[in-house]
Amino acid sequence: MAIFPPEDEERVRELLDALERSVELLVALGPEEAPLPGARDIDFGAETQRVVSGLAALSERVTYRVEEEPDGFDRYPAIAILPEGGDVGLRYYGLPWGYELGSLIGAVLEAGRRESSLRPESLERLAGLERDLTIDVFVTPT
């Protein structure tokens, strides 16, 4: 099902054509937190599935699967972005819509690169990292 207007869909398709390796999207469904009062009555899990399937439809290198309460997720709905099917710790918690759909596409594009797009000096610094880091970024769709 289309999730973009036709002109945007073509642009996203072109971006995804640049993928150098496959990217799998795992949609994790399960009990959802009650949204804020006044939030629209949305089935976030079903919508997340729709967005991800729409994205996967634009590239042969993007696939997706849906699981109920898989291991490794704190809350639902969620998406794991898996380069070549491997879990390297990339998650999107919630429904990626509006501005945040761009974040999911950006994650797929980056995961589809064989070489990082970070600067060499950044990669050097990360290579020296001797502790585990969890970076959570709170976002909103607007």
Added chain:
Amino acid sequence: MLLAYKTALASPRVRSAAIEATEFPALADSMDVWSVPRIVVNGVPQWDGAVPERVFLDRVLAPAFE
């Protein structure tokens, strides 16, 4: 958000998540999310807003997280 993902892709020691604040209000409240993007490292709120790559790494690699 993309910098956090790039960092996780570049290091096996880094995991990164985007969290849609309006869908997880209890969690967002516990992290005092008021404006976005709010960056939280190892469960501790750090700063709000986008920063350049060098600054991002300066902050997440700061000795405070050792």
